[in-house]
Amino acid sequence: MHGIRSKLTPYYLMLPGGLWLAIFFAVPIVMMIGLSTMTGNVISGFGETWQHFGNYVQGFTQYTPEWIRSAEYAGLGCLISIVLSYPIAYWIAFYGGSRKSTYLFLLLLPFFVSFVLRTIAWNYILGDQGLILGPLKHWGLIAPGFRVLATGSAVIIGIVYNYLPFMILPIYVALERVDPTVIEAGRDLYAGSATVFRKVVLPLSLPGVFAGVLLNFVPAASDYVNASVLGGTGNTMIGNIIYDQYFVVQNYPVQASLSFSLMGILLIGIFLYARALGTEEVLEAAAAI
Amino acid sequence: MTQASEQAGSTSATETIPAIQMAGIVKEFHSRGDVVRAVDGVDLEIGSGEFFSLLGPSGCGKTTTMRMIAGFEEPTHGEVRLYGASVLGVPPHKRDVNMVFQSYALFPHMNVFENVAFGLRRKKTAKDEVTRRVGEIIETVGLSGREKRRPRELSGGQQQRVALARALVNQPRALLLDEPLGALDLKLRQAMEVELKRIQREVGITFIYVTHDQGEALTMSDRIAVMNEGRVEQLGTPRDIYARPATRFVAGFIGTSNILSGPVTSAAGGSVVILDGDGQHVEATLRDGLSLSAGDTAEITVRPEKVSIKPDADGCAGCRLRGTVTEVVYLGTSTNYNVVTSTGDEITVFVQNSDDSAELAERGADVWLTWDPRHSYVIGAQ
Ligand SMILES: Nc1ncnc2c1ncn2[C@@H]1O[C@H](COP(=O)(O)OP(=O)(O)O)[C@@H](O)[C@H]1O
Ligand SMILES: [Mg+2]
Numbered sequence: 169m170h171g172i173r174s175k176l177t178p179y180y181l182m183l184p185g186g187l188w189l190a191i192f193f194a195v196p197i198v199m200m201i202g203l204s205t206m207t208g209n210v211i212s213g214f215g216e217t218w219q220h221f222g223n224y225v226q227g228f229t230q231y232t233p234e235w236i237r238s239a240e241y242a243g244l245g246c247l248i249s250i251v252l253s254y255p256i257a258y259w260i261a262f263y264g265g266s267r268k269s270t271y272l273f274l275l276l277l278p279f280f281v282s283f284v285l286r287t288i289a290w291n292y293i294l295g296d297q298g299l300i301l302g303p304l305k306h307w308g309l310i311a312p313g314f315r316v317l318a319t320g321s322a323v324i325i326g327i328v329y330n331y332l333p334f335m336i337l338p339i340y341v342a343l344e345r346v347d348p349t350v351i352e353a354g355r356d357l358y359a360g361s362a363t364v365f366r367k368v369v370l371p372l373s374l375p376g377v378f379a380g381v382l383l384n385f386v387p388a389a390s391d392y393v394n395a396s397v398l399g400g401t402g403n404t405m406i407g408n409i410i411y412d413q414y415f416v417v418q419n420y421p422v423q424a425s426l427s428f429s430l431m432g433i434l435l436i437g438i439f440l441y442a443r444a445l446g447t448e449e450v451l452e453a454a455a456a457i
Numbered sequence: 458m459t460q461a462s463e464q465a466g467s468t469s470a471t472e473t474i475p476a477i478q479m480a481g482i483v484k485e486f487h488s489r490g491d492v493v494r495a496v497d498g499v500d501l502e503i504g505s506g507e508f509f510s511l512l513g514p515s516g517c518g519k520t521t522t523m524r525m526i527a528g529f530e531e532p533t534h535g536e537v538r539l540y541g542a543s544v545l546g547v548p549p550h551k552r553d554v555n556m557v558f559q560s561y562a563l564f565p566h567m568n569v570f571e572n573v574a575f576g577l578r579r580k581k582t583a584k585d586e587v588t589r590r591v592g593e594i595i596e597t598v599g600l601s602g603r604e605k606r607r608p609r610e611l612s613g614g615q616q617q618r619v620a621l622a623r624a625l626v627n628q629p630r631a632l633l634l635d636e637p638l639g640a641l642d643l644k645l646r647q648a649m650e651v652e653l654k655r656i657q658r659e660v661g662i663t664f665i666y667v668t669h670d671q672g673e674a675l676t677m678s679d680r681i682a683v684m685n686e687g688r689v690e691q692l693g694t695p696r697d698i699y700a701r702p703a704t705r706f707v708a709g710f711i712g713t714s715n716i717l718s719g720p721v722t723s724a725a726g727g728s729v730v731i732l733d734g735d736g737q738h739v740e741a742t743l744r745d746g747l748s749l750s751a752g753d754t755a756e757i758t759v760r761p762e763k764v765s766i767k768p769d770a771d772g773c774a775g776c777r778l779r780g781t782v783t784e785v786v787y788l789g790t791s792t793n794y795n796v797v798t799s800t801g802d803e804i805t806v807f808v809q810n811s812d813d814s815a816e817l818a819e820r821g822a823d824v825w826l827t828w829d830p831r832h833s834y835v836i837g838a839q
Binding site for chain 1: 527529548550555556558563565566576580
């Protein structure tokens with residue numbers, strides 16, 4: 169009697185966490201899977217089939233451009249973000265001195281404002297007669313018809329801006345962890361500053377870059393705010409389609425299948441990415457911020 | 458500075474020029490408005506192929522001195538010369554000396570081979586020569602077969618050897634080691650002491666070894682500079698420094714030493730007498746440059762193993778002093794006696810337990826301490 173009870177103890181202990189996961193994760197997922205294979209429409213109602221995968225096929229064939237755009241915008245956004253973030257992170261880590269935390273705080277300050285609000289602010293910055301283009305057009309430096317807003321570039325700018333801290337922080341943490349005596353060892357072994365950077369500092373900070381890519385690409389690929397606020401009509405991403413299918417068209421099965429496809433692609437992508445780069449290093453660096 | 462480089466150019470026999478010269482070195486750090494004088498006037502000449510140690514307590518300026526040789530710090534005053542040529546303003550990567558860091562500072566993203574090859578590759582050494590030399594040095598430090606390991610897959614002792622190999626493979630003009638054994642446990646440390654000395658003999662490179670551990674310095678060094686508060690207190694061979702400490706600081710820092718003080722009763726022929734009469738006699742040798750006359754107070758030192766304990770001082774020439782045993786500690790190979798002398802000083806005596814005769818004296822016994830005057834030295838005056 170006592171033996172059985174003590175064997176069951178671990179399962180009892182798992183109960184609260186297990187129930188939590190079941191209620192808030194597993195059950196909704198199963199409901200979503202069910203939803204994604206339903207047929208019908210919002211007026212006559214939806215019927216469960218559990219085997220109708222046409223929604224998935226339709227999701228890919230009908231919205232191919234949006235899928236491609238999501239990958240393109242998120243990918244380009246990551247690249248630009250790396251180029252911008254690395255020098256900032258480097259400067260704070262190595263030249264920040266005793267003010268490091270102040271600089272990091274300043275960096276995060278705009279992010280206390282709501283995501284949507286600060287994205288809307290970029291409407292004024294990028295507008296055809298806005299903060300940047302207005303004066304340039306006034307002085308005749310660019311053609312009057314030139315525009316950024318409502319183009320793919322505006323969406324990428326929004327993505328870069330909105331996820332920048334998630335690139336800077338992991339790179340900063342990785343650089344901050346580089347042992348200064350290792351840098352001195354490089355100098356001592358006949359490497360000039362540029363070589364020390366290339367052979368020692370950069371390789372040691374790469375896990376931070378990889379983690380930053382992970383933390384940028386995933387939310388950027390499923391983002392819809394930047395595309396809807398800055399992108400106009402012709403530059404929608406898959407997130408916008410999901411949003412529309414749910415709130416506008418109210419085709420819940422298609423919405424659910426798209427969400428599932430996106431989740432699946434991102435999960436497989438993260439898995440392959442982490443496998444290729446060494447799971448521990450990337451996840452460790454992502455967890456360190 | 459120009460004078461130094463001319464000297465380097467015109468002299469062909471490099472062996473006669475010291476590997477490293479430090480002349481009038483002062484180093485000040487400014488931190489929060491304060492000026493910290495880490496090194497306060499150091500003059501040193503270190504010969505080519507020498508195993509030279511900088512020994513002193515933590516914070517005495519050893520690391521700073523070494524970093525000025527490596528190029529990580531520039532002296533506030535004074536000049537460092539490598540083989541006669543001033544290296545003022547020369548950055549670390551252009552100085553032909555290498556450092557072994559206390560924390561090893563291995564490149565964590567490279568394996569053992571790549572770590573060791575780093576310096577040679579920076580100097581654009583031919584590929585097959587890199588392979589050959591790295592292979593040789595890895596064998597010298599006893600790490601063959603571990604070339605492909607990452608530093609974190611090695612034990613502390615093995616990492617230490619990689620750090621050593623990474624510096625030695627470049628055949629630098631001097632190797633600078635900053636407390637390299639500090640992170641190892643006692644057994645490994647003792648093994649590495651022997652090992653380091655062997656490697657140094659084998660490669661014939663000048664070693665400058667920084668340590669706060671007198672045992673390490675005495676075991677390995679050809680010469681030792683004992684540092685205190687940014688200055689060199691004494692420079693000499695381990696035997697010199699141990700047997701003839703020049704200052705009270707050196708006497709206290711190295712080994713156990715006994716200090717006696719008293720007024721000089723007579724001074725003649727390079728020695729002084731501070732106690733005479735009542736059957737007692739204490740005399741000590743003056744070191745060069747120190748002169749005392751009757752009436753001055755002298756401090757003298759004598760090592761514990763030079764002193765004998767006797768029930769009476771009959772027939773003893775040399776130094777004789779009365780005292781009472783306050784403590785007897787049996788240590789296996791030797792026995793320690795603490796004795797309070799008639800002058801009120803406390804003296805420790807080590808007696809080898811060479812045969813299994815009983816203790817020489819018990820606690821509370823009145824005894825005589827005797828030693829040869831050649832073993833007592835004046836270390837200071839007041
Ligand atoms: N970069 C620095 N800035 C300020 N003070 C320093 C610096 N480096 C060393 N010091 C000071 O100089 C003194 C000597 O330091 P160091 O050379 O490291 O001693 P050791 O190696 O003998 O322990 C210490 O008081 C230390 O605090
Ligand atoms: Mg030190």
